[in-house]
Amino acid sequence: GNSVTQMEGPVTLSEEAFLTINCTYTATGYPSLFWYVQYPGEGLQLLLKATKADDKGSNKGFEATYRKETTSFHLEKGSVQVSDSAVYFCALSGGSNYKLTFGKGTLLTVNP
Amino acid sequence: GAVVSQHPSWVICKSGTSVKIECRSLDFQATTMFWYRQFPKQSLMLMATSNEGSKATYEQGVEKDKFLINHASLTLSTLTVTSAHPEDSSFYICSAAIGTTYEQYFGPGTRLTVT
Numbered sequence: 562g563n564s565v566t567q568m569e570g571p572v573t574l575s576e577e578a579f580l581t582i583n584c585t586y587t588a589t590g591y592p593s594l595f596w597y598v599q600y601p602g603e604g605l606q607l608l609l610k611a612t613k614a615d616d617k618g619s620n621k622g623f624e625a626t627y628r629k630e631t632t633s634f635h636l637e638k639g640s641v642q643v644s645d646s647a648v649y650f651c652a653l654s655g656g657s658n659y660k661l662t663f664g665k666g667t668l669l670t671v672n673p
Numbered sequence: 674g675a676v677v678s679q680h681p682s683w684v685i686c687k688s689g690t691s692v693k694i695e696c697r698s699l700d701f702q703a704t705t706m707f708w709y710r711q712f713p714k715q716s717l718m719l720m721a722t723s724n725e726g727s728k729a730t731y732e733q734g735v736e737k738d739k740f741l742i743n744h745a746s747l748t749l750s751t752l753t754v755t756s757a758h759p760e761d762s763s764f765y766i767c768s769a770a771i772g773t774t775y776e777q778y779f780g781p782g783t784r785l786t787v788t
Binding site: 650659 | 677679705707714715716717719722766768770776777779780781782
């Protein structure tokens with residue numbers, strides 16, 4: 562079955578530091594890949610997505626590239642801000658049923 | 674746009690009682706709604722998928738008689754935890770999808786505590 566493995570947190574960075582959160586997946590066929598963000602007290606929000614190999618999703622300074630050869634979708638941001646503090650979930654959707662399979666989530670804390 | 678609400682945001686109930694959680698799509702019609710359960714420091718686990726006007730499809734290992742899902746309209750789905758026990762205490766999250774799209778819009782979640 563489908564599975565998503567993402568690096569365990571928590572991750573603590575200083576403002577303006579570089580961020581990488583690793584995500585690898587196992588799936589049959591050609592899944593779509595997502596990063597969701599959950600700010601404190603709020604629901605999950607779609608941060609970015611990629612639907613085919615070599616696609617790069619980007620939003621709010623975050624980027625992730627769909628790497629089929631390494632089955633990875635690592636999240637990066639060049640300069641994090643305090644407001645980026647949240648839990649980040651990597652997820653995939655495979656097949657026609659649109660079900661999402663999530664990683665365990667990575668808590669990011671950015672200190673001023 | 675694409676806002677999903679849940680009510681209540683938190684609830685405490687006694688063991689053996691039932692509790693209903695509502696999920697509403699506020700500004701769109703949701704063809705499909707999903708219910709997830711999230712344990713502390715764990716991922717979201719899909720419990721069931723529901724389509725308006727039809728029976729929900731439950732994931733393996735989820736007791737359909739315990740977790741009753743009703744999707745009565747294109748903007749409302751409900752999850753009823755029947756005869757709740759302390760092990761049912763968890764964070765329950767719903768999401769809604771529009772038409773034939775893979776993008777899901779998530780509610781803020783409901784914290785259930787069973788005493």
